[in-house]
Amino acid sequence: MSMYKKKMNRFATVVTIAGLVATTMSACTDKDTSTGSTESPGSTSESKEAANQTPPLTKLSYWVELFPDAAAIMKSYGEVTAWKEIEAKTGVQIEFQHPAQGQLGEQFNLMVASNKLPDVVDYGWNSYPGGAQKAIRDKKIVPLNDYLDDAPNLKALFDAHPEWRKMASTDDGNIIGFPFIREDVTQQVFLGPAIRKDWLDKLQLSSPTTIDEWHTVLKAFKEQDPNGNGKADEIPINIPAGELAFAGAFGTPNDYYQDNNTVKYGPIEPGFKNYLTTMNQWYEEGLLDKDFATTDGKMKDAKMTGNQVGATVLFLNGGIGKYMDLMAQTQPEFKIVGTTYPTLNAGEKPVFGYIDNPVTGIFTAITGSNKNVAGTVKFLDYLYSDEGKLTMNFGKEGETYTLVDGQPKYTDAVLKNPDGLPISQAFRKHIMGATSGPFVQDVRLTAQYTTKPEQQEAMKL
Template identity: 30%
Template sequence: MKMSKRNVMLAGASVALIGMLAACSHSDHAENSGPSGDSGSGKKPTISATIYDRGLIAASEGTMENNRWTKWINENGPTNVKFTAVPRTESKQKLNTLFASGSAPDLIFEFDPNIKNPLYEQKQLMPLDDMINQYSTTYKKVLDENPILKQVATKSDGKMYEFGKINEAIPQNIAVIRQDWLDKLKLTAPKTTEELYQVAKAFAEQDPDGNGQKDTYGLNVGPGLLDIFGGGGSYNIENGQLVRTWDGYKFYIDFLKRLYDEGVIDKDYITDNNGAKARQDFLNGKTGIYFVQASSYSLWNRLWVTDYATLKTNAPGADLEMMPYPKSPNGQFINWINNPVQLTAVVNRNAKDPKAVMEYIDFLSKPETGRTLTNGLEGVHWQEGQSGCPNTIDQEKNKTELGYVGQDYDMIFSVTSGGKCSFIASSFNPDKPDEKLAKDKFKESMNIFYSMIDQGAKWPGLTHSEHMPTVPQDLLVDSQNGSTEIGNLVTKAIVGGASYTPDKAISEIQALWTKYNGAKIDAFYQEWYTANKDTALMPEDIFQIVKEQKATQDEILK
């Protein structure tokens, strides 16, 4: 009998916990990954792999294809890896060109399912089941401990085609608020979106910084704001059927339209594509509520250590507090969560040495590899802290020598393999006051997060976007064009003045959806949901993973 997804997840939980506790020991070492793949010749096999290029590497470090970490990988791993850089914002174009020319690397690291799924449909990918069964030790153990990984990696033909990892299930975006402004204006933190509007309006109009000028903003139009209203065009589930809803957009348009018309938000937000101006306004002490991405140690550290210090320099007396997402007319929604079960790599069907590829994946799956490619070298980039976990020695040095690494050289490593030291909170050094504050704020954020889940907050969408299916090729252009035009229309409605009402905007959005074959797209998603609702990763599974990781978080944050 086929186990349900929920039972499979729970079956692996106790095994994963045992593995996690073992991995926490500083003296533990990962098992040998087996044969070197040299077939007795004494020479390492050579494979090829992609690597994202985000434009972050300093000239002194080399290139993404040749630097201190590619050398470390080739010196310490079972294979020689020839890296091909893929511009982060041009993955689709680059990979399509590589496959079309027959020069695609053996191993493709890519997050976007809308890039990988067509490769599967075109039969460009190698099934992984035999590779794993014949050659793997470490990654096979990861699958045994986390059966959900195999479940989501299995395609319609019953075979696995993607490697993946378990991520730390934490909010991707958060909101912070100027508590000193609330105190000065005798206000309390908003619990509803109507209260959010009133507080933001007061921040913009009542001179909270006391300089006698109307030069402050209530909030920034930042990441996560739309999620408060349930996301954009999504689906409700009614009696097992998907029902398209535009309510999230309607309430979002109404909310932002008022703020825009009344000068509560920066009217240049539309052209602030990367949020640089919004961040500068926040740092200058001109923004009362700040929506920001904070899904990694570096981002959390930047907000609560670097940026908070800058804010206090520019606005002495500034006091930041966490702000839970308020309830909207569409319901109470949770922050968008990092994808906890993330598929990250596929193998070119023309790869000539599957054994060597598998041995490299095993190498990347080991705790010591994950630790090095995350924290750097012990004694050079980090030292062991009170908790037994790595603490940064020199932040500026690491910015140059590690800042470009991110997770891109090890997109396979699971936090459950590395134990507590793989979790974000373990990276903060409580001996440093600013990092202790960052850790305390992280704890506060997680407690808010757990409380919202316990109280029934909903996921802002059908499921995580990386677990949604790719629209069929014959509908793909319509889906993309429709989404683009709808996004443009939402912006047009927000800035369009009193005559462009939210109801008018939704009517035009629905007409656009019809124009771009929306009914057929809805039917496709319904068919997918009916066939996969018991095996795909859905919000209740994401919340379950959050709860399973809570014990580790609590141990670190106690």
């Protein structure tokens, strides 16, 4: 999923532009709307009253990215057990529309340029030209301020956590849409550098912590045949350009960030040139994957499961957990573990780490083409109710979960999928809680999803 990052340094929170915008929620101030106004442009008490008289919602067109792991096993989120159960419980038929894989941004831009939009669009709306506030001013989306009384579940969450409302709003105070909310910090840390522990053990090497130590380990991966096939086919490290885990070691990310209340742009800082120089050295020595600029998800999967890649950057579940599950039968010695974010000097605390916001920058926004705003608000708000939250995170009782002492426990349909799917894809097949959407991610999901010792240790690191 496209996530909005928030990084931390010794002195102040350091954020990428996506994280900065996800927190402040505006790249452009709407001059036609007074700051802090709860009246949204184009919305009046009369229009709200009229909307409340609209017949109950029965159908909803829903535009949303189909995550790559999900796209490998389904054509639409309409196949997911949780969404089927939501449709059955509410009587609302959902027509999912998904952009083509790898064309999210392009197809979003084409869609919003048209005069006819789906009823709701799930997207990082601050990527709209001019930001979410401009999208509101252009009447592409309808802010939720005037409809919170029709969304008591979301309103209660915002009242209990005012910082969540702020993260879901523009600088003008307009609520962009229905957010995906992570209720616990353990759900906000899920990405970082990872390395083949079995390769380290074979070569009697320790997990690297500094850039120099990484260089030593990667050279050993290149030269000492750690995959044991007698071929020089190892790819010591596979990372995209500007990867935070390594650019951050030089004190700068590949993006905007904040340092002591000063916004800076990483690529023009001196440290970024040093980072590029180092990556060039690794590339020339054959340590960095020669296809780093073109490797997509399928290519990475093939290289990882082909026993070629020594190190990369991975998600806890869709990465470490996924590949260990995929390799468990054919190569039981396969082990990949997380590492600390690297530094330049031994013993230093990393300047950058990874933690996402509890409210991510992805919002299911009601569009200006929606003919039943109030009905849509009530439907989406249901997903924040106790029942809606349980369904989105655990699916269908008796099929994908059972209640044990009042607590939901996943069945073998999820944890030991009969189709042999990795647990990350089994979760994709049955629930939305491990993906994204307009609901609260349940901490009880995380406790049953991120279960491998390697995943738990990576989270701590």
